[in-house]
Amino acid sequence: MTPDDPTIADEKYTCFSDEERLDYMEERIREKLEDYDGYDFSMRQVRALSIFFDLAQEMRGRDMFYAVCMMIPRVLFDLESRIYILEEEDTFVLGGTTTDDCYLEPTRTWDDELTDHVVRSKDTLYIPIFCNPKYVEMLPFEPPHNIIGNFVIRPCGSLAGHDQLFLEKYVNRIGFQLHHRIIRARNREHIQFIKSMVQDIGHNVIVPNMFFKLYFNRLKRQIEDLHVSTERVLTMMSGSDDADWIREGNQLARTASAIEAQYQEIYSHYEITSMFLETLLRRRHFEEGRYVLQKHEVNLFTSVLRPQLERYSQSFEERGIEVSVADGTSQDQMVRLVMDRGLIAQVYANFFSNAVKYTEEGELPDGRTGKFVSYGWQILKDFFAKDHPAIKLWVTSSGPPLELEDPLKVFQPGFRAGNVARESGTGRGLYFVRQVVELHDGTVGYRHNEFGNEFYFILPFEQEEER
Template sequence: MTADRREQPPLPAPCPEPAEPEEACAGLRGFPCAPLPPDPALCLESDQLRRRSLERRVLQKIEEAEGYGFGLDEQRMLNAFFDMAQEYDSRRDLLTICVLLPMIFFDQEMRVYLRSGQDSWRLARCLHLPQQLPPFEPPPRPAVRGANFYAPIKGRKDTGELLGFPLEHGVIGWIEIVGGAALSSSRQLFFEKYAGRIGYQMHNRLARAKNREHLTFIQNLVADIGHNVIVPNMTFKLFFNRLRGSITALERLLMEAPHDTPRDFLNELDIVQTRLRAQYEEISHHYEQTSLFLETLLRRRHFEEGRYVLEKRLVNLRKQVVEPQVERFRPRLTDRGVCIDLSMGGIPDKPVQLMADLGLIAQVYANLFSNAVKYTRTVTTPEGQTKKFMAYGWDILPDAFGPNRPGVKLNVFTTGPTVPQAERNGLFQPGFRASTTGSEHGTGHGLAFVRQVVDLHGGVVGYEAAELGNNFYIVLPIEPQEQE
């Protein structure tokens, strides 16, 4: 490092990071937290191909670094740049660091130029305003122009998407080393690599800014949906109440009809009234479930915290979750010729109550029943009978989560070909679709959503192949006070 380095005013201290919220214990209330079961896929012994590939890349990087032959001060400057780039978040501070470090370490003046559009660029940061800007666009490769040395600042493949305009050769800007034509080829190579590190940090800041922009948009969108969809949706409840009142009035008129009213007329009117009542119940039930799902999925806290946030309450699993979803999907199951068979266990008479997020757990069942509609197939039993059915039920497991830590195992079974062994580990992964899904439309999101919600409740998900088909299950913990 040069002995006569110039004194530079210190950068302001970065804004302190907000304190991380204390992580809530995922364990059952009254019990210490325990680690989750290890995922074999996270161990490198299960991913030797990736390990060998990255090991080769590390060795290649070591060999390249040795070939550069950078001196101690050059290495120190790169280390200082990396550390300070993590410390200071703003783009302005990053660009200040970029031009300060060469001056501090090598008494070398440097300027940074950045693209402001597909065909425009401007001086972004410098120590002193130059008397004249370059009369040409700097080249896309390191080069000497006049007395100065230029090196391109390149982004990544998607940097152009973040900026909103295409980047020729991936160049987002340049560094200009004043008097750099007189530098050694080794020092010019050093500044070329320095420009590359600037490009990487610029990309990260652009990505973070775009993410913040997207998050702000989503938060505003949620507020708009709440104001323009959810609140007006509540007005439908008033309409349903009025309709129910009209149907009740019609029932009363039928009961109080004069004795001389023609019997055929009364029968026809009774049929109309019965149909109206049934249609009202179906539409009202659908409205309640849709409203529950909307209010749960569009909960403001989800978007403020960037994750699903549970709002737990005591839930009657049978009356509030399972039965409403069964009735919701019964018409669709009937249309596809799928019977509901409870001979394999069904729901015990004893009610089970859980501390759970009603809206999210209801949607877990909705996803499992939706899959039953799409993927149940006809099978032949050992007795030679053909059947096409789904079944659901649950079992209480006294030690599901350890000694005296009970859980309830919730099953949804469907007939059809079983999922191949090699595909089962991917069933609850985002975007995965088993080969047995055939031509049925799907995104592979449903089971991933199920796993995410169950994980948040401290439960587990799973799959079991059976003689006639497939059983998808979840296990949820029963907390101590739920058993009292």
């Protein structure tokens, strides 16, 4: 760790208020002023640092950056230099040199000169280049000792200790700038990969998936033909007195009905899976680096809620969970909303998935005990502003309250309550819910009420004629 390592900015500072953040920065600035007073750098050395920062921002490309790093010591201090970059955990590659020494090896490994501390060998100074340890996980590999290279300077046989301190500080600045350039280059490669992957998704996932619908349609027609043939067989056998033929005919009818029921179940899962695939893998998500909504007016219950209820019905039944519509909510009431059907469907999928895993025994206000899940919605007049109504949608599951100081903490990425550790999970489901709802200009929330744990979201009550 370098002498002026900035990792003092610990994670706890991300929780500062605005005033605390400003106070902390004032303190750090005053500490830096004291540090530079102690360094007592010459005017030429101060200018060297300023020129480095100016040119590092101006020059594009790794090679030009290396040239900046090496030419400042030559022009201002008559020092020759070369720079080694750690390309793998144990391999340094020569990035550039201001001399034409033919004996220089293009690659080197860790040794007595390229090490984790400053080394002076005869008239040559070897200074390790440190990365920013706060962002080490963003590098292609974890560098040993947080070192990403080595800066070699000569002639330094008569270099004073104060001048060596300046060179070490100078190389520290090189390290942080180099680290950021490596990250930027990696991000550019990542973006290019994503663009290529999006094209592959369309070609290898979305388009082939569309053919399944064609196959399902063909299968549906064949099932319809099977029903017609079955009816004919039963009609032909209706006048027969042969009990075996009648029994076989009835069995054929039951088999045809079972095949159709199985087809309907498989096709329902296919529709949901296809919708999720096409929603999550939209090209614009990747191109814009965020979820992009495709909003249309849909029937809330038939298009969004009911398919998810059917999807999780078997899981609820296996765990002995009774599912019902909340008091005051009428499924016969047609509620049409403008929303991104695919993303809001996944909001419900997350709610129901959590309800399957975390619903516990509880007692309802009417005295019944057991495991219960209810869902519902309510129109909220003038919720966002006058003449701007909202709709509140919720899923409630029986059980003790979550151990939370802040109810919204459950919607933070990676958060898992202390009393749900028995079930597997990533802690990202409710964070996804929050992202989707906020994209719809809505809000999310959690509360424990007399029925159990209620997770809800509130959306603007938009309809086509109002848009």
